[in-house]
Amino acid sequence: MLAVDRLPGRVSGRALVGFLVAVAALPWLLPNQYLVHIFVVAGVYVTMAMGLNLLMGYAGQVSLGHAGFYGLGAYVSAVLSVRFGVSPWLGMPVAAAATGALAYVLGIPTLRLKSYYLAMATLGIGVVLHLAFVQLYPVTGGSSGLAGILPWDIGPIHLTTATHHYLLVWAFAAAALWMARNLVNSRVGRVLRALGASEVAAEAMGVDTAAEKRRVFVLSAVYASVAGSLYAHYITVISPEIFSFLFSVVLVLMVALGGIGLYWGAVIGAFLLTVLPEALRRFGDWELPLYGLTLILVMLFLPRGIAGVLVRARPVGAPAGAVSVAAPGASGRPVSAGAARLLEVRGITKWFGGVRAVHDCSFDVAEGEIKAVIGPNGAGKTTLFNVITGVYAPTAGEFRFRGTPLGGLPAHRLARLGLSRTFQNVQLFPSLTVIENVMVGCERDAPARFLGAAFALPALRRESRAHFERAERALATVGLDGVGLDRAGGLPFGQQKRVEVARAIASEPALLLLDEPAAGLNTSEKVEMMGLIGRLRTLGISILLIEHDMHLVMGVSDRVVVLNYGEKIAEGTPAEVQRDPAVITVYLGEDVAAVA
């Protein structure tokens, strides 16, 4: 087995096959058809919960509107069958396409929102769809519901018993689970978890986070739509109440109870919330209180969900030897000799309302150069950095990278051009392993292919292996071989900073922007960081760094730009700058004198 297949969080194919075999045998073990029916519904819910898990658990985007997509899938194929006699086999894909298209369009504005606001916006989607089901009664039958929906058939065979439907529904659920597993195990799964953990960092690594979020939103909506069509043609009667806001909450509960972000969590949660009400029904009036009590207990004592209990046994930090580390080697291109201009900054000005943070700032970074921007607090260094990395648009001025104007490009496009960065307050993906963090750095090459990953195309497997090896080399370069399978969030701060550098190296950038690489490091760690920055140059990476620590700046930089009150007051070699009277005035002489 390859090391890449042993990453924690990968879903074992054998476990999935085993589960599906058990599922296939289940109807013959159940004493009556009603129980089979419950597990038909469970199959519908598992499909939906898995889609929502990809969106919520992996990509970290809450949706309180999925009951609406479920309903849309149900209503589109049901209405087609009732009003036009269209077979469910045609109605289902039509419904899925319609739902997917709607989710795509709605996703463009709503997915810009975060956390509570996203929850509210998606809630709105769900409520509006539900209202449409109620109010468009000439089409949908209104609150009375829609009866006479064509049942499923396979060619001339009509599916009559619950067992027939069970096999049909679970065939779809199996396909949904299989595709979700492939995604989770692939580069796409890694990207989703990464953007769920830190969108800024994912974007800076070349991930088009808006597009990825939209894709997974559409996929989860399509899962819900297919589930809706399966359900509608099974029950043959639908009414708007089942697609109300309340059901969206139940779906979120399924994902949360099972274990958010855990593959099997969605399956367990969906089973639990299908079976629990049925099992409690015999308690009559006590059904609802007991249901509530069970949910409270699970949430109180199993905060990571039920699947969380099952995977907790595994130590988070796997033995260090599990990842075979290749010998440190130069992963980059040879140092280019020419002093061609890599980055040209021309007259950058940035206003925040009435505050002028940066004014008419110009300088160049040449190929192979290490350039530092220094200045006292409030000098505009971070603003300048954020303008260059695409976080802010400049008020005036422009900058070019290898002659290409960069103004207005989103961060992921900059990354794809060869600009990589680290963050002042480390932005790792804490729940991912170290090696996975670094592998996200490889995203700049080409966007992850969503559908290819869902169907586990062999080409993507090869690519995944290549990324793994590249990440290993990058880790070796920063001297972190051996911690690859540790959770990144568990590392000491100094190592986290180096992981960030490794992640940037893995993207094989032409220019690396380091935002205060020494901030928060102790003296020996600073020395290591200086050595590392020096090594990066030998990999052919040019560097623009912002730093407070004079010792580090003067020790590694070729040239230094000094900012004060947003304006450039000096530029030159460390020695020149340290002699500059303007600079000495700004710094009151002390720091500079100490280094000199």
Place this chain on the structure above:
Amino acid sequence: MLTRRQFTTTLTGGLTGGLAAGLVSPGRGGAQGAAIRIGSIFSYTGPAAFLGDRMKRSVELFVEETNKRGGINGRRIESIIYDAASESTKAVLAAKRLIEQDQVEVIVGDGNRSDIGLALIPTVQRAEVPLMSVSGATGLVEPVRDRAWVFKSTVNDTEVVARLLDFFKKRNIKDVAMLNDTGAFGVSARDQVRAQAPATGINVVYEEFGPADTDLTTQLTRIRGTSAQAIVCWTVTPAGVVFLKNAQQLGLKQMLVHGFGFVADRYMQLAGDAAEGLVLTSLKFPIAEQLPDGDPIKATILDYKARYRAKFNEETDVYGGQAWDGIGMVAQAIARGGGSERAKIRAGLEEHIHGYRGVGGIFNFSPQKHWGLAKSDVVMIEWRQGKFRLVDL
């Protein structure tokens, strides 16, 4: 003391085991093989709950009294009642559960709304389980050919609409507005009015509303602009109260009429003085005390009312009576038909319900007719000074 870890493991294990046990073990009292299992589906929560809770209690009352007397032909009744929560889908699931899991012989109660009842038909027809509907739409039992397993313990809207049109002719009302909800109950009645009105020479304008609507001013304003002398509202949901209140707010002087799905004192009380003088189509039930002593069902109604009052310490209504009649006729079909198998109950209902004195009227079933009542069982009543009063017998 358990460690936290042991506790969570125990909790997970207990949950799994409990779920499995809860699912696989049969429902209440599975061991009593001799009992006759009768399932019921009522909406005692949701918008249709106004009707459903008294229906549920009436069934419970009947089962308790019958079992106290020794059951049907010496066999106990085992009653299993599920809430449809005014939702078609929940009702279908409840029906599947009753049929497959609880293995009932017959289902009394169809979620007490016409659309819910209609949604149940494919399930009971496929499973061949008799269903005693308690809802109004004619489509529940017609055509009998496709509804072989469905009976109903109330009147069809065909007869009610015919009776209402007779009443309008008698009162010389020529122009009428029909304002129905878009549920099956309302739509079915509208279709009946459309079919029957032309022959009577009555002009009708049509308006409609959603069963969950909370404002009908738009529709009523349009009706105000017509020459309608009477406005007929057809619904079973609280939107009917909104109709009365809006009509009062707009100062409408037309005669206000409600269909037979609204004869509930609680609805009248909700509407307050907006309900004063409201005319309703109804079975005789609400005005039983005002019936002449010679009326064949007066005593039956008073007897049921008294028993319900004694048991639950509250008044019942005509809808509770429909459930009472429904289970009563099923019991008679089993007792006379000589068996509780599903097919025998069906045959028993067709053959042995003749001149059955229910609280809703005199029931007659036959293989061609699965609804028991006739136009003569429908009366016109009004709500005045806190009471239903007979207007036209």
